[in-house]
Amino acid sequence: QVQLQESGPGVVKSSDPLSLTCSVSGGSIFSHSWSWLRQAPGKGLEWIGYLSKGGTTNYNPSFKTRVAFSSDTSKNQFSLRLTSVTAADTAVYYCARGGAFGDFSFDYWGRGALVTVSS
Amino acid sequence: QSALTQPRSVSGSPGQSVSISCTGTSSDVGGYNYVSWYQQYPGNAPQLLISDVTVRPSGVPDRFSGSKSGSTASLTISGLQAEDEAEYFCASFAGYRHPFLFGTGTTVSVL
Numbered sequence A: 001q002v003q004l005q006e007s008g009p010g011v012v013k014s015s016d017p018l019s020l021t022c023s024v025s026g027g028s029i030f031s032h033s034w035s036w037l038r039q040a041p042g043k044g045l046e047w048i049g050y051l052s053k054g055g056t057t058n059y060n061p062s063f064k065t066r067v068a069f070s071s072d073t074s075k076n077q078f079s080l081r082l083t084s085v086t087a088a089d090t091a092v093y094y095c096a097r098g099g100a101f102g103d104f105s106f107d108y109w110g111r112g113a114l115v116t117v118s119s
Numbered sequence B: 001q002s003a004l005t006q007p008r009s010v011s012g013s014p015g016q017s018v019s020i021s022c023t024g025t026s027s028d029v030g031g032y033n034y035v036s037w038y039q040q041y042p043g044n045a046p047q048l049l050i051s052d053v054t055v056r057p058s059g060v061p062d063r064f065s066g067s068k069s070g071s072t073a074s075l076t077i078s079g080l081q082a083e084d085e086a087e088y089f090c091a092s093f094a095g096y097r098h099p100f101l102f103g104t105g106t107t108v109s110v111l
Helices: none
Strands: A003-007 A011-013 A018-025 A034-039 A045-051 A057-059 A067-072 A077-082 A091-097 A113-118 B009-012 B018-023 B035-040 B047-050 B064-069 B072-077 B086-093 B100-102 B106-110
Touching: A003 A091, A018 A034, A018 A091, A018 A113, A045 A067, A045 A077, A045 B086, A045 B100, A057 A067, A077 A091, B009 B018, B018 B086, B018 B106, B035 B064, B047 B064, B072 B086
Parallel strands: A011 A113, B009 B106
Antiparallel strands: A003 A018, A018 A077, A034 A045, A034 A091, A045 A057, A067 A077, A091 A113, B018 B072, B035 B047, B035 B086, B064 B072, B086 B100, B086 B106
16 A cells, blocks of 8 residues: 655745655655645645656646755655745645656545745 | 636535536646546545546545546536535646646535
């Protein structure tokens, strides 16, 4: 059974970078693509981008200049870094399996990590 | 890119059928057979119900079904149960430049 777990600070100061890591168990990050998504309080879901199993990335144009994904294959983890955050970036951040070509849905999700941007 | 349009809420009595629409454009829902549906309980992560318009993953009850006509996809819940009371989101592939759009979300209430 594939399991994902987000980790990182729950509070980030405005204009600082937001960094989260997703630890994957029960499957290799080489075998699928992986995405980050978020959900602002009381709002819908927003796709941030994906990391393909080949290591390429594709980001939502809304975040393109502020976002970067990376992976640590030795730990079976992948990470999100979002720079210059504002209150509008306050959300529950989810990592999920899927997103790239051939994986057009998100079949496993982490429990989510609430990140609050403080002033 | 705008979010896909869903009704804010739908409701039904136990045993009835309800449908949730997800309206996009020819650049997303209408252009690809890659619509997926998710169920979300308050405070929980979304769970995949339907992929590729009509495919139900293992473990998802067969009372959930998906379809598409033109640029509108639909999720139908047949034989509504109390446990189906949740938020439902659709998502669609929308091309390489902006691969995924999500719907605005629909609250299903069981009367």
